[in-house]
Amino acid sequence: MSAYFEYNDGGRAASGRKGTTGDCAVRAMAIALGLDYDACYKELAQANKDNGRAKSVRHGAMKDVFSAVLKRHGWVWHSAPKFEGRKARCSDMPDGMVIVRMSRHFAAVSYRTVNDIFDSREKMVYGYWAKE
Numbered sequence: 001m002s003a004y005f006e007y008n009d010g011g012r013a014a015s016g017r018k019g020t021t022g023d024c025a026v027r028a029m030a031i032a033l034g035l036d037y038d039a040c041y042k043e044l045a046q047a048n049k050d051n052g053r054a055k056s057v058r059h060g061a062m063k064d065v066f067s068a069v070l071k072r073h074g075w076v077w078h079s080a081p082k083f084e085g086r087k088a089r090c091s092d093m094p095d096g097m098v099i100v101r102m103s104r105h106f107a108a109v110s111y112r113t114v115n116d117i118f119d120s121r122e123k124m125v126y127g128y129w130a131k132e
Helices: 024-033 037-050 063-072
Strands: 004-007 075-079 097-102 105-110 113-116 125-131
Touching: 024 037, 024 063, 024 097, 024 105, 024 113, 037 063, 063 075
Parallel strands: 004 113
Antiparallel strands: 075 125, 097 105, 097 125, 105 113
């Protein structure tokens, strides 16, 4: 079964932000949880600050910080499925909405459709968060 791609900025443009930045965690969270982009940005930025980092997620979020925030919303981490002779991809994710972790990137995946600002379908997936 193959994966699909749908352009989705998670409400970033609608929030008045311009340009590009490393906000994939914010976009993935806004899309997957159905929350406002600004609310997700503020929550992740505060979590970053609470963990001794800058109060910003313009340059990304660390997995431990992102995981803690998602856990508060009832999402649980799962390792990617294992396959003989190949790595897991977005097409291997379970049905429903999940947030996948790839190399230096997070993305929302709904029924094997990547919702993001660029096509990351072919990137290896390390694991994913799903609602409990």
